[in-house]
Amino acid sequence: SQKIEQNSEALNIQEGKTATLTCNYTNYSPAYLQWYRQDPGRGPVFLLLIRENEKEKRKERLKVTFDTTLKQSLFHITASQPADSATYLCALENSNYQLIWGAGTKLIIKP
Amino acid sequence: SAVISQKPSRDICQRGTSLTIQCQVDSQVTMMFWYRQQPGQSLTLIATANQGSEATYESGFVIDKFPISRPNLTFSTLTVSNMSPEDSSIYLCSVDEGQLETQYFGPGTRLLVL
Structure with a gap:
């Protein structure tokens, strides 16, 4: 069955630096992969979708890569700010x- | 994007009782989804609710425990029946844009069963 792995440990990043989160998956290769942000006590909010034929997608300070060979997506936040602190979820479509x-993965941006 | 509200936002319930959670969307949508999210865990899909037909339940979830109603294209309810402490969780409803590519979530209902 399809499995998704994200680092369960919180990621602490200094304000202004680039935060990089990892999403690894096994088995079936999805047609697309999505990233969401979730704040405490709130539902997830959609950020970006990247398709299997796209290597990279950007939206303002966000960048997502999709490596179907490594079965991995990386989510980058450049010039990180304390307001970026949240839990970031990846999701993909299975077979x-x-x-x-x-x-x-819980991201903590320290001022 | 769809705006979704849920009621109640939180509740504390006694073992053996039932709670009905409401989900209201500001536009007509074909598919609505009900998820459970336990602390530190991923979202787990309970069922998909389509208007005019019975909900489709995922493995490990049954209609007797989680009955769902979908009376129209903007509203759905999920009932958590005969609750036990193991049902303590956040329950979320969501809708998609029609092709399951992007989902929009309600704020969630935080349930604590004593």
């Missing part, structure tokens, strides 16, 4: 066309 989710 049954269902969206499955990683457990998320």
Whole structure:
């Protein structure tokens, strides 16, 4: 079955630096992969979607890469700010066309 | 993007009772989804609710425990029946943009069962 792995340990980054989060998956190669942000007590909020034929996608300070050979996506936040502190989830479509989710990585940006 | 509200936002319930969670969307949507998220865990899909038909439940979830209603294209309810402390979790409803590519979530209902 499809599995998604995200670093369960919190990531502490100094303000202004680039934060990089990793999402690894096994088995089935998805047609696309998504990244969401979740703040405490709130539902996830969609950030970016990247398709299998796209190597990289950007949105303002966010950048996502998708390596189908490594079965990995990297999520970068450049010029990080304390307001970027949140849990970031990756999600992908499995072979049954269902969206499955990683457990998320908590990002802490220190001023 | 769809705006979704949920009621209640949180509740504390006694073992053996039932709670019905409401999900309201500001636009008509075909598919609505109900998820459970336990602390530090990933989102787990409970069921998909389509208007005019029975909900489709994922492995490990049954209609008797989690009955779902979908009376129209903007509203759905999830009932957590005969609750036990193991049902303590955050319950989220979501909708997609029609092709399951982007999902929009409600704020969630935080449930604590004593």
